[in-house]
Amino acid sequence: MEFKIERAKQLKEKPVETKLGFGRHFSDHMLVIDYTEGIGWHDGRIIPYGPIEMDPACMVLHYAQETFEGLKAYRHTDGSIALFRPEINAQRLIKSNERLCMPPVPVDLFLKGIEELVKYEQDWVPKEPRTSLYIRPFCFATESGVGLHPAKKYKFVVILSPVGDYYPEGVNPVKIWVEDEYVRAVKGGTGFAKCGGNYAASIAAQVKAEQNGYTQVLWLDGVHRKYVEEVGTMNVMFLINDTVVTTPLEGSILPGVTRDSIITLLKDWRVTVEERHLSIDELMEAGRTGALKEAFGTGTAAVISPIGELHYKDETVIINDFKTGKLTKKLYDTLTGIQWGRVEDPYHWVKILK
Known part of the structure; x- marks a missing residue:
């Protein structure tokens, strides 16, 4: 598919790169592709x-x-400008769309659309340390009608936002509220899919956490309300003993791209990784005894966010005395080093745009 281009008549003044925040500014153009049942994806364009x-x-x-x-x-x-494992995001979107009975966006189309848009908007990729261009692809039903069935028309849209740190704390430890009233997802539901409904359902707990002075929520499983699942916007990991x-x-x-990358690094460093059910009681006991050495969230937005406090x-x-742990810092430095091209990339995760 070739993309038609309509240039914005007036370009925006770019924000100060040291004061970007997260998700507050958006570039001059966006990508839009339509889907019609019986035709497929069509009419790709980069427009204001x-x-x-x-x-x-x-x-x-x-x-x-x-x-x-x-x-x-x-x-x-x-x-140069680089993407980090974009094909994994493309594959995950296919699985999310499948769960919501939406047509898949082919991997090649996903990648080409993003690459063409980012190259066209390359002046929006910031240069300051710890800044990047956040890419938000999304799909939604556009057919008109009130009746519960899969739609026959959709749009695939990509918007771009120059960003700094996701959390105000930056890469310093955050405080986490363990949620035991609301649940985020259950097996068989949409927990593995990246869909807006999951996040809308999480807002009530997030508000409660913030009202109590905490940055994020740690979710427990939806059946027993006993086993740790993930943090509101991140997967989560705990260093218990070694x-x-x-x-x-x-x-x-959510099968996080950063989660997978971190597990790969840990295993290569010969750090034991256990993907298993961890009860909140076991976790809090580890915190009491000091066996819980470090904790951190992982995700594209924040990359790695150290956790300094848990409230249950x-x-x-x-x-760790509310300090960033050595392993957490090593993981952050290594992964961001690969992403920004400061550290060798033995995994071929980075894709340089030509």
């Missing part, structure tokens, strides 16, 4: 960033057929 006109009966507004992804473009010191423990992929948590019911445990 702006509102999307929708019929009030548009099915996404009523039945939430919507999925999205998140990845980044990085500016290397030689001026072993890194993380939740297994069994359909209720009426108990609080402090992890």
Whole structure:
């Protein structure tokens, strides 16, 4: 597919790169591709960033057929621009769409669309340390009609946002509230899919956490409300004694690209990794005794976010004196080093845009 290009009549003033925040600024253009049943994906175009006109009966507004992804473009010191494992995001979007009865976006089309848009908007890829261009691809149903069935028309859209650190704390430890009232997902549901409904359902717990002075929520499983699952916007890992423990992929948590990358690094460093069920009682006991050496979240937005405090019911445990642990820092430095081209990439994870 070749993409038609409509250049914006007036380009935006770019934000100060040292004050980007996260998801507050958007580039001049976006990618849009339409889908019609019987035709497939068609009419790809790069057009000025702006509102999307929708019929009030548009099915996404009523039945939430919507999925999205998140990845980044990085500016290397030689001026080149790199993506990090974008094919994994493409494959995950296919699985998310399948779960919501939406047509798959072929991997080649996903990659070509993103590469063409990023190259066209390359001046928006920031140069300051710890900054990047966040890429948000998303799909949604556009057919008009009130009736519960898979839509026959969709859009695939990609928007771009220059960003800094996801959390105000940067790469310093965050405080985590363990949620035992609400649940995020159950096996057989949409927990493994990256769809907006999962995140909408998590907002109530996030608000509660913030009201109590905590940055994020740690979810427990939806059946027993006993086993650790993931943090609101991240997968999560715990260094207990000399072993890194993380939740297994069994359909209720997101199969994170960063999660997979971290596990690969740990295994290559001969650090024992256990993907197993970890009860909140075992975790809190490890915190009490000091066996819980480090804890951190992993995700594209924050990369690695150290956890310095856990609060569950009426108990609080402090992890590693509320300091970033050595293993956490090594993982952060190595992974971001690969992403920004400062460290050798033996895994061929980085894709340089030509």
